[in-house]
Every structure is written in C-alpha cells, then in structure tokens.
Amino acid sequence: MKAFYADQFVLPLPEGHRFPMAKYRLLRDLIASHWPEVALQQALPASDTELLRVHTPTYVQAVAQGLLSPAAQREIGFPWSPAMAERARRSAGATVLAARAALAGEGVAANLAGGTHHAYADKGSGFCVFNDVAVAARAMQAERRGLRVAVIDLDVHQGNGTASIFRNDPTVFTLSLHGEKNFPFRKEDSDLDVPLPDGCDDNTYLYALDHALDELDRRFDADLVFYLAGADPHEGDRLGRMKLSFDGLEARDRRVFDWAWQRRIPLAMSMAGGYGRDIATTVQVQHNTWAVAVAYAHRWHNRRP
Structure with a gap:
C-alpha cells in the first residue's frame, strides 16, 4: 500500500496554537513500526497546473509569494x-x-495528512490552504476523461470548500456527515x-452513514472515491462535540472501505481533522483507520492480512 507524507515541513506556529502539527510525524512513525507493507513515500508538490484547475491565479500567487493579507492568514x-x-x-x-x-x-492509497476541505477556490480557511481532494479530483479527471468522483467526507466539520468548488458539477458527488452546529457556521x-x-453516539452515526451510503x-456511479477519515468525531476530541468511541470509528471506516470494495471502486484516503485533548488519542484513532485501510489494500492484492 502506497502512502505519501509531507511532515518534514513543520510550520513555525506560536506556542499554545491548537493545531496539532506533531501528529503527522507521530502517525508516520507508528505506521512504519506496525505496517512494513506500507510503502511510505515523500510527497511531491502539486504543480501550478494542478492547483490552477481548482484555485484562482491570484490566490495561488498570494500563497506562493507571501502576499496573503493579515485577514486571509487569520481565516x-x-x-x-x-x-x-x-x-x-x-499536501495537495x-x-x-x-x-x-x-x-x-x-x-487503496493514502495521504498521511490532507483532507483540507475548508479551502475555497479563492481563499483558505480553517487550517486549510489548498483543497487537496479537489486538486486531486481535477488532476485525475484531466488524466482520465469521463472519470466520476465521489467524495465521502467524514470529518466532523462540513466540507464547505469542497461543496462550493464542485457545486452543480455532475461529475463529482460530495457527501458530508458533520456536526450540525459545529464549524463552519x-x-x-x-x-x-x-x-x-452534538453528542452524537456510535449507533446514531452509523445508522446515518448506512443510509447516506445507500443514497x-x-x-x-463513481469511478474513484476520496475518503476524508477525520479523527475529530471521537469522544476525546476538543473541537468535535460528538461521542464516537474507538470501536464506532473503526466500524465507520469498515463501512466506507467495504462500500468501495464491494463495488471495486479505487479509494484514496486523506486523514482530515483531529484535535484530541491528548494528541496520542488522535494518533491512535488515525492509526486504527490505517489498520482497516491496510486490510482492504490486502484484498485488492488478493491477499489476506
């Protein structure tokens, strides 16, 4: 199974910043120690051509040249x-x-980060600069004419940027399960x-997911699935406001991977959000997701774990 990372680029964030930058390297170390069959590869940067299929030239230039306004950086x-x-x-x-x-x-293949679904065509938001799934979807459609893409977004926050980018596009289906009262407002x-x-438990969540996948x-009819496997619905998350257990999130992951496997639809996964009160909890949730991903990667290769 191929997995791509970019955790060597560490942002110089102020002390006390709530974004858990360290989780990406911790997750990679855990995967490397537990899953030798995962081929970890350093990601190449998205090209201007790839970014400009989704984002406006002014925005791409502002990010590249440090021209973002203070207000844009705050957003x-x-x-x-x-x-x-x-x-x-x-990351894109x-x-x-x-x-x-x-x-x-x-x-099955994955990005150890990504899931930056709050980024719009012309701006970033909510810890998201470029919309990695949108960039990848457009790149694949440029390489494979007629490709139809489903985005299954199970981060606790709605994928507002992704929904905006693909609005009225019949070639991309966006599905989002999210906290009704949570960000974005x-x-x-x-x-x-x-x-x-708020307070959604395992049973409520899984019932809703089953019906959503049926719909x-x-x-x-998808040819490719992007799965945003957010850790933030977990009960230990500071920002999630839901009450899913480790077992509930593993069941969530199995439903998504099984849905794609039964239909033989290739799946690309991004890890999306996770802001546990204890960073080790977030890393464990995401590592559990990787255990499911590896098992389904074995199925694609006609093996059993």
Whole structure:
C-alpha cells in the first residue's frame, strides 16, 4: 500500500496554537513500526497546473509569494511562511499521488495528512490552504476523461470548500456527515449533507452513514472515491462535540472501505481533522483507520492480512 507524507515541513506556529502539527510525524512513525507493507513515500508538490484547475491565479500567487493579507492568514489560521506554502503544495501533491496510485491498480492509497476541505477556490480557511481532494479530483479527471468522483467526507466539520468548488458539477458527488452546529457556521450545499447533533453516539452515526451510503449508491456511479477519515468525531476530541468511541470509528471506516470494495471502486484516503485533548488519542484513532485501510489494500492484492 502506497502512502505519501509531507511532515518534514513543520510550520513555525506560536506556542499554545491548537493545531496539532506533531501528529503527522507521530502517525508516520507508528505506521512504519506496525505496517512494513506500507510503502511510505515523500510527497511531491502539486504543480501550478494542478492547483490552477481548482484555485484562482491570484490566490495561488498570494500563497506562493507571501502576499496573503493579515485577514486571509487569520481565516486560514496559520501565519504565512515559506514552510507553510510548501507544506500546502506538498499536501495537495500527496493526495494527487494517492489517487493516481489507487487508480493504477493499488486499489487503496493514502495521504498521511490532507483532507483540507475548508479551502475555497479563492481563499483558505480553517487550517486549510489548498483543497487537496479537489486538486486531486481535477488532476485525475484531466488524466482520465469521463472519470466520476465521489467524495465521502467524514470529518466532523462540513466540507464547505469542497461543496462550493464542485457545486452543480455532475461529475463529482460530495457527501458530508458533520456536526450540525459545529464549524463552519455558514454551511455550503453538498450533493448530500447529513447534519448530526452534538453528542452524537456510535449507533446514531452509523445508522446515518448506512443510509447516506445507500443514497450515494442510488444517485451516483463513481469511478474513484476520496475518503476524508477525520479523527475529530471521537469522544476525546476538543473541537468535535460528538461521542464516537474507538470501536464506532473503526466500524465507520469498515463501512466506507467495504462500500468501495464491494463495488471495486479505487479509494484514496486523506486523514482530515483531529484535535484530541491528548494528541496520542488522535494518533491512535488515525492509526486504527490505517489498520482497516491496510486490510482492504490486502484484498485488492488478493491477499489476506
């Protein structure tokens, strides 16, 4: 199974910043120690051509040259730095590479970061600079004419940027399960939105997910799935406001991977959000997701773990 990372680019964040930058390297170390069959590869940066299929030239230039206004940096949540610009480009590039690998016969591949679904065409927001899934979807459609893409976004926050970018696009289906009252407070219209209450538990979540996947199946025939496997619905998350257990999140992951496997749809995964009160909890949630991903990668290769 191929996995792509860009955690060598560490942002110089102020002390006490709530973004858990260290989780990416911790997750990579854990995967390397537990799953030798995962081929960890440093991500290449997304090219200007790839970024400009989604983002406006003015915005791409502002990120590249450090021309973001103070207000734009506040909306993103990161101060601009060369590392911030390069990390954003590499994170998008990692999802491009994962999607390409999944379609080329791997079946399952992943970005150890990504899931930057709050980024719009012309701006960033909510710790998201470039929209990696949108960039990768457009890259794959440029390489494979007629490709139809489903985005299954299970971060606790709605994928507003992704919904905006693909609005009224019949070749991309956006599905988002998210906290109804959580960020972003101005939601966009996905093709299928499933708002969930604060305190949502395993049973409520999984029931909603089952129905959402059934509806996705009825309404859309996908050739590629992007899965945003957020850790932030976990009960230990500071920002999630849901109550999913480790077991509930593993069941969530199995449903998504099984849905794609049964239909033999290649799947590219991004890790999306996770802000546990204890960073080790977030890393464990995401490592559990990787255990499921590896098992399904074995199926694609006609093996059993």
